[in-house]
Structures are given as C-alpha cells and as structure tokens.
Amino acid sequence: MSESTREHTHTARAFWSSLEARDWSGVERLLADEVVYEAPQTRERVRGRADYLRFNQEFPGEWHLRVERVVADDAGAATTVEALLDGEAMTAVTFFTFADDGRIATVTEFWPEPYPRPESRAHLSDLF
Amino acid sequence: MSESTREHTHTARAFWSSLEARDWSGVERLLADEVVYEAPQTRERVRGRADYLRFNQEFPGEWHLRVERVVADDAGAATTVEALLDGEAMTAVTFFTFADDGRIATVTEFWPEPYPRPESRAHLSDLF
Numbered sequence: 114m115s116e117s118t119r120e121h122t123h124t125a126r127a128f129w130s131s132l133e134a135r136d137w138s139g140v141e142r143l144l145a146d147e148v149v150y151e152a153p154q155t156r157e158r159v160r161g162r163a164d165y166l167r168f169n170q171e172f173p174g175e176w177h178l179r180v181e182r183v184v185a186d187d188a189g190a191a192t193t194v195e196a197l198l199d200g201e202a203m204t205a206v207t208f209f210t211f212a213d214d215g216r217i218a219t220v221t222e223f224w225p226e227p228y229p230r231p232e233s234r235a236h237l238s239d240l241f
Numbered sequence: 242m243s244e245s246t247r248e249h250t251h252t253a254r255a256f257w258s259s260l261e262a263r264d265w266s267g268v269e270r271l272l273a274d275e276v277v278y279e280a281p282q283t284r285e286r287v288r289g290r291a292d293y294l295r296f297n298q299e300f301p302g303e304w305h306l307r308v309e310r311v312v313a314d315d316a317g318a319a320t321t322v323e324a325l326l327d328g329e330a331m332t333a334v335t336f337f338t339f340a341d342d343g344r345i346a347t348v349t350e351f352w353p354e355p356y357p358r359p360e361s362r363a364h365l366s367d368l369f
Contacts, residue, residue, distance in 0.1 A: 114314065114315055115242060118246070118314055122314075124311075127353055134311060136311045144339070147322045151369065152366075153353070154353050154354065155355070155357065155368075156355075156357055156358070156368045157362075157369075158366060158367050158368065158369045159365065159366045162349050164252060167365060168362075168365045168366060171362075171364075172362060172365070173359070174361075182317075182336060184312050184318060184319045184336070185312065185314055186250075186314055187242055188312070189310075189312050190310035190312060193336065204281065206334050206353070208276075208310060208312070208321065223334055223351065224353065225282050225352065225353040225354075226282065226353075226354070227282050227283070228282055228354070229282075229296070229346055230283040230285055231301070233302075234296075234300060236299075237287065237292075237296045237299055237300070238278075238286060239286050239287070240284045240285065241284050241285075241286045
C-alpha cells in the first residue's frame with residue numbers, strides 16, 4: 114500500500130469520526146479551501162470549506178455515523194457508512210478525491226434507499 | 242500503486258466492459274466459483290458463478306454500461322457506472338472484494354435514485 118493510499122484511507126476515516134464527534138475544527142482541517150460537495154440524487158452542491166462545514170453543522174435531525182467500508186488509492190477513496198438519521202438506519206456511499214496536500218477536494222455522496230425487488234427479476238435471486 | 246491494486250483496478254474495469262460486450266465467457270473468467278452478489282436496497286442475493294452469470298444474462302430490459310470512476314486497493318474496489326436501463330440514465334455504485342487468486346469474490350451494488358432535496362436543508366446548498 115503506497116503512502117498516499119494510506120493517507121487517503123486515514124483521511125476518509127478521520128472525516129467520518131470527526132463528524133460523528135462533532136469535532137468541527139477536526140473536520141475543517143481535513144477539507145481543502147475549495148472543497149466541493151455534490152449529491153447527484155438531489156443535485157445539491159455546496160462549494161467551499163465554510164459552506165460545507167455549515168452544511169454538516171446545520172444538517173437537520175439527529176444523526177450518527179459508523180464507517181463500514183473504506184477503499185482508497187492514489188487518486189481517491191470510497192466509503193460506505195451506516196447512518197442513523199432520526200433513528201432510521203440508512204447507508205451513505207461517498208466518493209472522495211484529494212488535493213495535492215492530502216486534504217479533501219471533492220465529496221460525491223449517494224443515499225440509496227430500499228425499494229421492492231422487481232417481479233421481472235424475481236426468478237434470478239434469493240432475498241436476504 | 243501496488244501490484245494487487247493494479248490488478249483489482251483492471252479486473253473491475255474488465256468486468257464492466259465484458260458485461261457491456263455481452264462477453265459471457267469473459268465475465269465468467271473474472272468471477273470466483275463462490276462469488277456472492279448482494280443488492281442491499283432490494284435485499285437480492287445471488288450465490289455462485291453460474292447463478293450470477295444468469296442474473297446478468299437474463300437481467301430484464303435493454304441495458305448499457307459505461308464506467309465513470311474506479312477506486313481500488315489491496316482489499317477491494319469501488320466503481321460508479323452510468324447505466325442506461327431501457328433508455329433511462331441511472332448510476333450503479335458497486336463494491337468488489339477479491340479472492341486470493343484475484344477473481345471477484347463479492348459484489349455489493351447500490352442503485353441510488355433521484356429524490357427531491359428536503360426543504361429542511363434547502364438553505365444549505367445550491368442545485369446543479
């Protein structure tokens with residue numbers, strides 16, 4: 114594992130643990146000045162460290178986060194996080210890219226929701 | 242980038258290009274005998290190479306796949322794929338793990354769908 118891979122793994126984990134701890138200065142240190150957050154499902158975009166901090170600080174409701182999975186390489190990282198939002202368990206899937214100094218440059222986040230298995234492929238799988 | 246990272250990146254890309262080409266023997270070569278596919282949103286699970294090949298071969302509708310993003314490390318890989326399903330553009334987010342011989346051991350796949358930005362956080366973001 115290369116040095117930058119190790120650093121990206123560490124930064125992605127630190128991001129989530131700092132958020133969970135509401136350690137806002139800890140979160141701030143991990144973010145590039147010009148960080149951009151995007152949620153493709155809602156088309157939300159937040160530009161810049163101050164606004165992205167505020168997005169997290171003022172995010173409505175009670176929330177708790179637990180990292181499930183981290184994949185990282187020289188260019189980026191991907192995580193899945195188990196989120197409890199107002200008591201409802203959801204999964205956040207997040208892709209990070211990093212600036213040359215190792216800080217987070219982009220955050221692209223998905224919140225996939227449960228839906229019924231389509232009848233048309235019911236013969237192809239079991240349910241767990 | 243380590244040898245296994247390179248191999249995992251290559252295997253994830255080859256998986257998608259072989260599927261898009263309907264190169265079923267090419268897909269088969271990439272899969273561990275005991276590969277397990279899971280879709281947490283629908284709770285679909287498919288066990289074993291033969292059944293997972295069939296899941297893809299008989300997947301209903303017209304579909305086309307284009308890789309957008311690959312992240313890989315010694316343990317796994319994550320991809321986002323732009324999928325056209327019966328003409329509708331969707332994103333597949335997929336996590337892979339690999340057997341010791343480099344073949345795909347697990348596939349965990351999410352299909353996040355668009356939803357409206359909640360009013361409660363409308364003051365925190367722009368829309369793109």
